[in-house]
Amino acid sequence: MLYELRNLVLNLFRKGSVYLISDTHFDHNNIIRYCHRPFRSVSEMNDLIISNWNNTVNQNDIVYFLGDWGFGKGSRPASYWRKRLNGKILSIKGSHDKKGRKYRILKNKKHTFLLIHDPNDARRWKGWIIHGHVHNNKMDKYPFINGYRKTINVGVELTGYTPINLDILEALNIDSIKWMTTSNSSPERW
Numbered sequence: 339m340l341y342e343l344r345n346l347v348l349n350l351f352r353k354g355s356v357y358l359i360s361d362t363h364f365d366h367n368n369i370i371r372y373c374h375r376p377f378r379s380v381s382e383m384n385d386l387i388i389s390n391w392n393n394t395v396n397q398n399d400i401v402y403f404l405g406d407w408g409f410g411k412g413s414r415p416a417s418y419w420r421k422r423l424n425g426k427i428l429s430i431k432g433s434h435d436k437k438g439r440k441y442r443i444l445k446n447k448k449h450t451f452l453l454i455h456d457p458n459d460a461r462r463w464k465g466w467i468i469h470g471h472v473h474n475n476k477m478d479k480y481p482f483i484n485g486y487r488k489t490i491n492v493g494v495e496l497t498g499y500t501p502i503n504l505d506i507l508e509a510l511n512i513d514s515i516k517w518m519t520t521s522n523s524s525p526e527r528w
Contacts, residue, residue, distance in 0.1 A: 353398075354396060354398035354400055354425070354426070355395075355399045355400070355503055355504070355505065356399070356400045356401075356402070356444075356446075356503070356504040356505070357395055357399055357400070357401045357402070357425065357501035357502060357503055357504065358402050358404065358453070358468055358490075358492045358501060358502050358504060358507075359391070359403055359492055359494060359497065359500075359501040359502065360403065360404035360405055360406065360432070360455065360469065360470025360491075360492045360493050360494070361405065361406045361432070361470040361471065361473055361494055361495075362387050362403075362407060362408070362419070362494055363407075363408060363409050363434075363494075364383075364384050364387070364408040364413065364414065364419050365380055365384065365408045365409070365410055365412065365413040365414055366380070366408060366410045366413060367380050367410060368410065369383075369409070370383060372473075372475075373473045373474055373475065373495050374474070374495075375495065386499055387494065388419075388423065390499050390500040391423050391424065391425075391500070391501055392422075392423065392424045394501050394503075395423070395424040395425040395501055396424060396425070397424050397425065398425075398426075399424065399426070400425060401423070401424075401425040401426070401427045401428070401501055402428050402430065402444065402453050403428065403429045403430065404430045404432070404453055404454070404455050404468065404469060404470040404471075404492060405429070405430050405431060405432020405433065405434075405435055405438065405455035405456075405470050405471065406432035406434050406435060406455070406470065406471070407419055407429075407432070407435055408434070409434040415436075416429065416435060416436075416437070428442065430453055430454060430455050431455065432455045432470065432471070433455065433456070433471065440454070440459075441454040441459075441460070444468075444504075446504055446505075446508060447505075447508060448508055448513075449465065449466050449508070449512070450465055451466050451467070451468050451490075452465065452466070452467045452468070453468050453469075454469050455469060455470055455471050456469065456470075456471040456472075457469040457471065457472065457480065457489050457491075465488065466488045466489070466490060466512065467487075467489045467490070468490045468492055469489060469490070469491060469492070470491065470492060470493045471493070472491060472493065473493045473495050474493065474495035474496060477519065481496070481517060481518060481519045481520070482496045482497070482518045482519060482520050482521050482523070483510075483515050483517065483525065484517060485512070485513075485514075485515045485516045485517060486516065486517075490507065490512070496519075496520045496521060497520070497521045498520070498521060498522055502521060510525060514527050514528055515527060515528075516528050
């Protein structure tokens with residue numbers, strides 16, 4: 339009993355990992371067709387995204403959610419989904435969200451990132467931008483990583499419907515990447 343209590347206390351104070359994800363569009367039936375998502379139904383899509391999230395993210399981890407929790411008639415609010423997902427979730431307001439900050443600045447080991455929903459709202463930022471909004475519909479400009487534009491698209495279609503760990507992202511040596519289509523593809527280097 340004492341050993342279990344000690345482990346519980348240690349886990350409460352463990353520094354969590356940082357994850358990024360965008361554009362889950364829970365309950366949005368048309369997003370399946372619009373973004374060519376590989377699901378037969380909204381419930382299948384919702385269940386897979388929740389499962390992937392909770393199998394990746396621990397309760398002590400931080401998740402930056404970059405907008406668009408859900409959409410459509412009868413769509414449940416962000417609060418409904420947040421209760422079902424692991425981690426301490428910090429939200430950026432998306433096109434279809436009612437609440438959230440417009441952007442955040444995230445400093446990591448090597449980079450300072452602008453976290454924003456729509457990359458077109460970040461015209462003056464000179465560093466790396468992590469965003470969502472464009473899904474997989476503008477792959478000529480916004481693949482997973484575009485080294486020319488210094489953008490990282492964490493829309494679920496490009497990340498395997500799973501949050502991306504920031505340390506793993508940094509370990510890719512993003513400054514050396516010219517182009518990377520999805521999180522599971524091989525990067526083209528400078």
